[in-house]
Amino acid sequence: MTREETGVATPDEESYSNMLDRSQWTRREYMIFTLGILFQAFAFSFESNLYYGILGYVSGYFTVSSIASILPTILQILQAALVPFYVKICDVFGRAESITLTMVFYMIGFTIQGASKSLVDLAIGQIFYGMGSTGVLSLTQVLISDTTKLIDRGIMFALWDMPGILSVFVAQVLIDPLTLPKEDEPSDKWRKGYLAMGIISLAGALALLLPLWRLQLKAKRAKNKVYTRRSLRWLLHEFDAVGALLLTAGLSLTLLPMIIAKSYEGNWKNEKILGMFCSGIVSLILLVIWEARFTSRPIMPLRIWTNRTAFGSLVICFVLAVMNSVNYMYFTLYLVVARDLTFGKALLLERGYPVVWTICQFITALLMKRFKTVRPFVWIGLFIHVLGVGLMIPARAPTASAAFVVISQSIAGGGAGIATVASTISIMGVVKKDECATVIGVQQILASIGYGVGGALAGGVWTQYLPGRLAKHITRPYDEYLAMNDPLTYIRNLDPVTKGQLVMAYGDSQKLMSIITCCICSIAFLCTLAMQHVDLLQDQGDSEDNQEANMTEEVK
Numbered sequence: 001m002t003r004e005e006t007g008v009a010t011p012d013e014e015s016y017s018n019m020l021d022r023s024q025w026t027r028r029e030y031m032i033f034t035l036g037i038l039f040q041a042f043a044f045s046f047e048s049n050l051y052y053g054i055l056g057y058v059s060g061y062f063t064v065s066s067i068a069s070i071l072p073t074i075l076q077i078l079q080a081a082l083v084p085f086y087v088k089i090c091d092v093f094g095r096a097e098s099i100t101l102t103m104v105f106y107m108i109g110f111t112i113q114g115a116s117k118s119l120v121d122l123a124i125g126q127i128f129y130g131m132g133s134t135g136v137l138s139l140t141q142v143l144i145s146d147t148t149k150l151i152d153r154g155i156m157f158a159l160w161d162m163p164g165i166l167s168v169f170v171a172q173v174l175i176d177p178l179t180l181p182k183e184d185e186p187s188d189k190w191r192k193g194y195l196a197m198g199i200i201s202l203a204g205a206l207a208l209l210l211p212l213w214r215l216q217l218k219a220k221r222a223k224n225k226v227y228t229r230r231s232l233r234w235l236l237h238e239f240d241a242v243g244a245l246l247l248t249a250g251l252s253l254t255l256l257p258m259i260i261a262k263s264y265e266g267n268w269k270n271e272k273i274l275g276m277f278c279s280g281i282v283s284l285i286l287l288v289i290w291e292a293r294f295t296s297r298p299i300m301p302l303r304i305w306t307n308r309t310a311f312g313s314l315v316i317c318f319v320l321a322v323m324n325s326v327n328y329m330y331f332t333l334y335l336v337v338a339r340d341l342t343f344g345k346a347l348l349l350e351r352g353y354p355v356v357w358t359i360c361q362f363i364t365a366l367l368m369k370r371f372k373t374v375r376p377f378v379w380i381g382l383f384i385h386v387l388g389v390g391l392m393i394p395a396r397a398p399t400a401s402a403a404f405v406v407i408s409q410s411i412a413g414g415g416a417g418i419a420t421v422a423s424t425i426s427i428m429g430v431v432k433k434d435e436c437a438t439v440i441g442v443q444q445i446l447a448s449i450g451y452g453v454g455g456a457l458a459g460g461v462w463t464q465y466l467p468g469r470l471a472k473h474i475t476r477p478y479d480e481y482l483a484m485n486d487p488l489t490y491i492r493n494l495d496p497v498t499k500g501q502l503v504m505a506y507g508d509s510q511k512l513m514s515i516i517t518c519c520i521c522s523i524a525f526l527c528t529l530a531m532q533h534v535d536l537l538q539d540q541g542d543s544e545d546n547q548e549a550n551m552t553e554e555v556k
Contacts, residue, residue: 039203047200054179077252079444086138095143104132109133114191240299325452332350338506382415390518
């Protein structure tokens, strides 16, 4: 019988497990390893903040602001397809080997994007960047899962995010010098931003990989274990390459048309756009059939979905990703245009969300450990998040005060942080410890799909809804293409009345995005009602019979 049928690892699967064993480490080794993870977390957060901080300027530099969401969408599509691959190779070949591979792709991506001369070059660089960042994010969480108990895991996940608070302010210092125009002409100083991202990311990689390689080699020498050589065909089967290809095709062909349809003659009536979209739908249908009937190694195992606690947690992960992506894809650009801010100041205005998210996540992890419960925090977090998103609707108006903007962002971020850590620990509490890497993979896949869907929805609103609002608000002659694709340059030459009308149209589009996300959250809340209590004190290394009993009781 297979793992999917019994919930128990087969001997063949156990033979290539490379889970880290913390019990063999000294206290000093664990502290060095933890510091390496935290420094790598700072590097990852720094490059993310800097990347999104200059994205609006870079897209305007190439006069493609309206379809800027295509780059993050490409990133999320790649992440959805690659997460199971990285989870598999880290089990087969080892944690250190896998993270080293991701860092090579990471550096290549920064190099290509920094030297890009067109949107196509940026997209190619984004592919390599996505291959690297996917592995860094998912595999670091696997390392944390390997080395912490369930009751402490939420605290460690929260600690991994804490350096992000510092990185917000460090990245903000660099954004303005990299994006300020030179004598009213676009400047290419943004390229130095990719150089800074590459240097910091390399430093973070070394801080993590040096102790990790040492610990992994020490463990292999102690075990004196001989590893069986595996063929490429075997790895492709274990990875479910067919499923990954169908997933990539399905997401690409359904999401990208939402962003680029406006640039084609006839919009959604264009044969190429309709052909892409319909092909994507067919690919997704084939993916479902393939995963259900033909593969023994599904990308997202059915046994996880049939557990109602796991199901509710995964839905929360997906919905929060959609909401985050829709709300923030064009927000920085909007703040720059509507409030005459620099990109650095705009970033600070919107960063209340991730800062409070991180703080509330850490506090929630401590409270979960104190009260030995998870489920109430899921509901509390969702309620607070919906409240914050609801406040965002009026806060997105051009006339809203900066304080109102920050408050709404902070409330939404706090709720998201509470719900995220609670749902993550919930799903990890209903599987064995050696399955945590698989669960993290499933969670990352859904988050990537959610961010991709959210980016496509935001791009759809910006390219399909915004032109109509421009036509409604602006009463004087204007250039629609420049108003949407190069607002940073175009808006300087507008008279005050026309500029105000353009800003009103931008504001309407931002409000619609917040309304969409507020409606989506109700779906997540309904799916969490069936979630059950999770025992945070359980030993995830229980015998197979006990683990089977726990899972059976949870499914009832």
